[in-house]
Amino acid sequence: MLAAVAFCCSCRERPGEPVFVISLEGGTGPEPERVVVDSLQTASADTLPVPDSIPEDTVSLPVAPRFESLEGSRVLAVEIRGSLYETLQQACAGQEPDVIGAHFTRCLWWHIDPWRGICAGDSIIAVYRDEGFGMENRTVALRYAPVSGSSNRPFAVYQFRRTGDNYPSYWRADGTEAVRLLDVMPVSTFEEITGVFGEPRGGHSHGGLDFKAPEGTPVRTPHGGRVVRMDWNTGYNGRCIELDIGGGYSEIHLHLQGIAPGLYAGSSAEQGSVIGWVGNTGRSYSAHLHYQINDENGYPIDPLIFSGSHTRTLPQADVDGFAQFRAACDSLIGAP
Numbered sequence: 001m002l003a004a005v006a007f008c009c010s011c012r013e014r015p016g017e018p019v020f021v022i023s024l025e026g027g028t029g030p031e032p033e034r035v036v037v038d039s040l041q042t043a044s045a046d047t048l049p050v051p052d053s054i055p056e057d058t059v060s061l062p063v064a065p066r067f068e069s070l071e072g073s074r075v076l077a078v079e080i081r082g083s084l085y086e087t088l089q090q091a092c093a094g095q096e097p098d099v100i101g102a103h104f105t106r107c108l109w110w111h112i113d114p115w116r117g118i119c120a121g122d123s124i125i126a127v128y129r130d131e132g133f134g135m136e137n138r139t140v141a142l143r144y145a146p147v148s149g150s151s152n153r154p155f156a157v158y159q160f161r162r163t164g165d166n167y168p169s170y171w172r173a174d175g176t177e178a179v180r181l182l183d184v185m186p187v188s189t190f191e192e193i194t195g196v197f198g199e200p201r202g203g204h205s206h207g208g209l210d211f212k213a214p215e216g217t218p219v220r221t222p223h224g225g226r227v228v229r230m231d232w233n234t235g236y237n238g239r240c241i242e243l244d245i246g247g248g249y250s251e252i253h254l255h256l257q258g259i260a261p262g263l264y265a266g267s268s269a270e271q272g273s274v275i276g277w278v279g280n281t282g283r284s285y286s287a288h289l290h291y292q293i294n295d296e297n298g299y300p301i302d303p304l305i306f307s308g309s310h311t312r313t314l315p316q317a318d319v320d321g322f323a324q325f326r327a328a329c330d331s332l333i334g335a336p
């Protein structure tokens, strides 16, 4: 239950607008469980790590709490007027609406097109935090409801760390993951997917997938192939590598901290072998891997389609904890 409810004046620009912010203070939710990991698994040399196992070879990572405490969280409810960003500019001016919008978008894009598929009259209610575990992930839970007559479907997502993962992800009420993973991943652990294929970015559309991950996280080639080129256009791409993966397709990895020794144009990299490490080089604002697939004409195509993708489900051991957390969130964002 809410110990204290305070409405933020800056967020109620016009009386009657379905826009409000509630600050939660004290004793309002489950305490975060501090998880101690005594040992992290190591990938064997001949297997490509997949996120289900989260092997960790070179980076020592702290492990995030299973879920954020709702204490100190805020609830933001908006009805869409114009775009999501325009709506948030109105709703929470002075509270980094662009940042909040970016975080909401990362919950929305697995279900709807947040740029072209959102309609006036749709509503979003979300629990978010200004900080948490040194992570940028601010959206703790989010419920979207389409306007009457829309073909969009309602959904809710909850941020929860699955057993065995280093970072939380977004899960639907039924315990299936909202985030789609590539069937063969270039990184075995990552904090968040911060960019998807086709996302509008100031006059161009994003050509790959962005995995935000700690600097130094090993990057593996999901397909393997022959190195076409390395370190071109470094002002933008940073340290980078392109591999010919056969059939006219290529794999591109940008913003690397470094490229694995022994690789050069014309050399080969085995599928699953480490080709470099996540970095923050070139035009990059935080350490991440830009992973891209180009077709035979050099045009980017969606890696989720090219490589195949899947969603995970929470294991039985997580079901009760997740249900408890989801119920606490639903008390703030409403049950379906």
Ligand SMILES: [Zn+2]
Residues within 6 Å of the ligand: 195, 206, 208, 209, 210, 289, 290, 291
């Ligand atoms: Zn990118």
